[in-house]
Amino acid sequence: MKVKSIQAKIGDWVFVLICVIISIICVVPMVNLAAKSLSGTEFLIRHEVYLWPKGFNLEAYQTVLSDAKYQRAFIWTAVLTLICTLLSLTMTALCAYPLIYPGLKGRGVINIFITITMFFNAGTIPNYLLMNDLKLLENPLVLIIPSCLSIYNMIIMRSFFYGIPDSLRESAEIDGASFVQILVKIYLPLSKPVFASLALFYAVGRWNGYGDALMYIKTNKQYYPLQLLLYNILNNTNAVEVAAQEGFNQPGLKDSLKCATVMFATVPILLIYPWLQRYFIAGVTMGAVKE
């Protein structure tokens, strides 16, 4: 049994203290925002709200939650995220699985074909012109199809597949199983962890993304994902439109409304990610440069 010296014990507590401070730095901005979203207008105007709500009320949330525009954007973004995640996982598996077979002829060429896309990007304008050619501008599909496969994620899945013993598929091959059967019966059931972590990566990417919508969708505002709607509201891009909204012309309420809107867009992810920690840690580690 090791006995720790006093110095070592003090040292332990110093590190605990440092970690407490780091944790506080991480959560303070969110706490500040939550406090403001729950506070009364008069306290916000007088700049009295910091870490604890004053004049506690849910008015801002009631306004946000009953606003049809937010409800629609929330549901649309949730649907979008679901579709994108499922499609992306399918595409990723379709791409990763065949490439683990050394016997696949042309594998080298295919690998080069894939790798080039990681290193060289045609650029914003060529991509934009392509979307124009494909009639994807102003089309909701532009938020789904162009981002449906990430090569980085494909590499993560492939290295997970490599980690499944060859002997499993070899014995199945001897038994006469086809490659699709091996994928469905052996690889998919064993790959739940990697699917969970990639699902999280894809879902967070879609839920948080707004750049593609900003570039490719201008007039069809009903297809704006939540983050772009939020961006426009926070930056008063359409001043007239924003001012016309209920509450946004009252300075104090405007602040709590902004904060409530941000909370509304953030809370879903904050509720989900802690439960998937095991999986995303595995995902990040697998995707690391060292195998």
Place this chain on the structure above:
Amino acid sequence: MAKEKTYKAPKKKFDKAYLKRYWQLYALLFLPLLYLLIFKYLPMRYIILAFKEYKLNTPLRDMPWANVRGQTDALKYFKQAFGNIDFKRALWNTLKLNALDLIMGFPAPIIFALILNELCFKKFKKVVQTIAYMPHFLSWVIIASLCTQLLAPTDGLINALVTHMGGESIPFLDDPSHWVGTYVGAGVWQSFGWGSIIYLASIAGINTELYEAASVDGAGRFRKMWHITLPGIKPTIVVLLIMNLGYIMGGGFERPWAMRNNLVIEVADVIATYVYKVGIQGLKISLTTAVGLFQSVVGLFFLLAANTISRKLGERGIW
């Protein structure tokens, strides 16, 4: 171990029997490869626009080569870009912000991982980790609004503290040089926890006997950190550093676009936002295609160099 020859494919020819067995794999690959062909390779044909005069509703091959008063000058738009003060500023800002991100953001996760490694309370460590991963899951729109709320000149929490203690309100968001600090700080805040995952995994791979032996020899906490932990994760640090250097010309669009405001454009405009404003909003197609091509080619050069160095050092590259 002798493997069965009957199904070992490398020996096989590309014939009927091979296809009968392997066609399924090609079928599975069809959609992903088609996707890459359309969305990654097809746009490359528009790169030629950097050397041509863009004309609306005209087939690509009918557009004339870039010219100055009829005199063909294929590099016209590159010259124009480099004669343009806004582009030069965007290029400089891209390099500057990326370099600052690297200097401040690269060591942060390493230090955090080392700190976490010193915690001897497992439960507490887990809680700290969970909290530190949180910022990674926030969008840049949300982080930008957190900054506005927290750092606002009069009612922001930080400035309230500063003025309460008798200091002057700090213009975190409005003053260009302070804004750069805010931008870089937000980047560190967002990524240090997430970045530590890889180092923690690397630390977990260090042989624990080394620590025990060092303890027997009377090495203290910091000596062990310096002589065992750091050397243990050095390969990971080196590879990640080189790879990060490879992305020095890169840069996303969402972060600078969400964090900028009208008062700081001189330091906040990077290539990605410049191309969006001038190209997609301002429709200077040929000019911004040239700018994009420049960025892609220089970025490619940096990445290939990084990859080569990484491999020379005996590490795996990113492919």
